[in-house]
Amino acid sequence: MTARRDPEARRQQIITAAVRAIAEVGVGNVTHRRIAALAGVPLGSTTYYFPTLDDLVAAALREATEYSRAGLEVWAEELTVSRDLPATFVDLARRYLDDREQALLEYEVCLAAVRAPELRPAAQLWIDGLRGICARFAGPERGFALAALLDGFLLQALIAEGPLDMEGLRAGVASLLSPRTAEEST
Amino acid sequence: MTARRDPEARRQQIITAAVRAIAEVGVGNVTHRRIAALAGVPLGSTTYYFPTLDDLVAAALREATEYSRAGLEVWAEELTVSRDLPATFVDLARRYLDDREQALLEYEVCLAAVRAPELRPAAQLWIDGLRGICARFAGPERGFALAALLDGFLLQALIAEGPLDMEGLRAGVASLLSPRTAEEST
Amino acid sequence: MTARRDPEARRQQIITAAVRAIAEVGVGNVTHRRIAALAGVPLGSTTYYFPTLDDLVAAALREATEYSRAGLEVWAEELTVSRDLPATFVDLARRYLDDREQALLEYEVCLAAVRAPELRPAAQLWIDGLRGICARFAGPERGFALAALLDGFLLQALIAEGPLDMEGLRAGVASLLSPRTAEEST
Amino acid sequence: MTARRDPEARRQQIITAAVRAIAEVGVGNVTHRRIAALAGVPLGSTTYYFPTLDDLVAAALREATEYSRAGLEVWAEELTVSRDLPATFVDLARRYLDDREQALLEYEVCLAAVRAPELRPAAQLWIDGLRGICARFAGPERGFALAALLDGFLLQALIAEGPLDMEGLRAGVASLLSPRTAEEST
């Protein structure tokens, strides 16, 4: 049948399915079969385009992370025109969590990166992007902490059962955005 | 051979091995066989004491998380007598990372909890403990953010390749510990 | 704890549980654990009283078959006072099927006996009993066939989905009970 | 090694082996390994072609039953040209028992069908076929009983140790084939 006459498209199709599969069941539970079924391609395709399942997973994680990073451009835009930075940060975080699947993937990447060094650049992509933006609005020194604060909040939010403490987040962000007081520089 | 006749000890032995196994290869890659080998017990033991691998993993994660939480008591003590809170926080974080295996486990728990609701209480244990301590030193409002900041930092540290920006962390912590400025309350 | 001080009773208790277990899941699916649980005795008891699972199963099947055979005494009584033998046979068959579990066991025994010669005497118990009764009412020559007819009917009834052809059964029984016609002896 | 490239043949090969395996050790004792070994195919093949062992067993039982049913066509032919129906019936029964393995399978199917409703149609195939033939020669009313008689005889013959009472069978068959007497219709 040799379905599509477009190798690149099929390759992408498989990656996309892999991303969804990972989001659904986690890195440790994806299989060739699941991905192939999700993508609607023959089983053989998956190994034809990717030598190894690990390779395919890695490609998927890179894809996911790139998508996340791309989302940061919206953050940059909105923050640039914002007149209430803390509120905007909080709002962006909230909306980020709306796509739970995507947010989850971000942490899958991080965890996978711990044991798979070749994934570290991908994992770093999001963090670096976030830091870059934070640094732009909180200054080079505070940017690092602001990024960590947001990252920690997002992770905690993913496993939290009840409502989130958005006010606590806002307060923290505000604090890191405000001009430093005398003591701190000591 | 029917070895040792001490069920409770053997149970604990298996859990301990499971914790180590998870730290080594991750939640998604532990197997009965690996755990049994690590514990030095026959394969059958693992299923004799735990109906299911999932049960065993859950027990192990709970164990790991409890251990982490217990470690927070040291934090409380040191912070109580500290004369430079930010520096002490930074120092505690650094030492926390020294036991990379343990730190890693903490995030395994979090990620696993996302898909396994029965693990959420365990995952929450660490976060709640950390928040409690932070609240004690940063006040109820800032405590939430301080905990998120630390958590985010630790996660990022785990996958970072180069040296850590301890100064950035210190600055952030200091900022959240310092009395708030006028603007922030807006 | 050494529960009962009555080994014989406990032995019987286990056999009874085994009979029920076999009726529930079939000879091929009984386990020590299931029987022990059903009997409410410790796992060890089952192997303490019976060297082997096969031995226990055999004992249970013998028990079941003995029970069936005992039931035939009722047949004898009712048939003796019956004024409509075919109708009584049909009625007895119908009532026999009421205890589906027991009827099923009878065929478990037969099938098991095919491969386990030591069970043949047990399996034969029912058939011989049935034949004896049939011979009493249909004569020595026709008794054999009457027993086969009833046995075949009961087996078919066990797996039939819809209503049973009781009238067909009655006609057959009547035919075998009636004095033979001239032709038949040819 | 990836042997033969003929899926349909291999599928059939596995079913055939399963039939033999069941005949040898019974439904409750067949395993993937045994079937694979008997078929001379790798273990993985069995699960590749049949999602579940139960599925494979069901397929095998259907096959066996279909084979039995096909054998009934010989019965029909021989009976049609017979000048001594009872003797022919007896002869057919005797020859049926010659293939003990096949006869046994028939009862395996019946017993399995009791607990596995999806097997009932298969089990019914043989019974319905037998009834159809019997009805053709004994009339619609007596056919049911004749089929039951034969079925019961065959089952009893399978577990009988000594010689079979062929004369008893003949007498019974003859009786059911003969025109009914006055009494019977009462």
Added chain:
DNA sequence: AATGAATGAGGGTTCATTCAT
């Protein structure tokens, strides 16, 4: 170039049986 049949290693789990207690 593309596919699905084929394979075997390995995983989770069950369980008869043994045996220290």
Added chain:
DNA sequence: TATGAATGAACCCTCATTCAT
């Protein structure tokens, strides 16, 4: 005597991967 802890063989099944087609 009686028990439940302990064991390891064997089970069913999944799957990455290979490869004939």
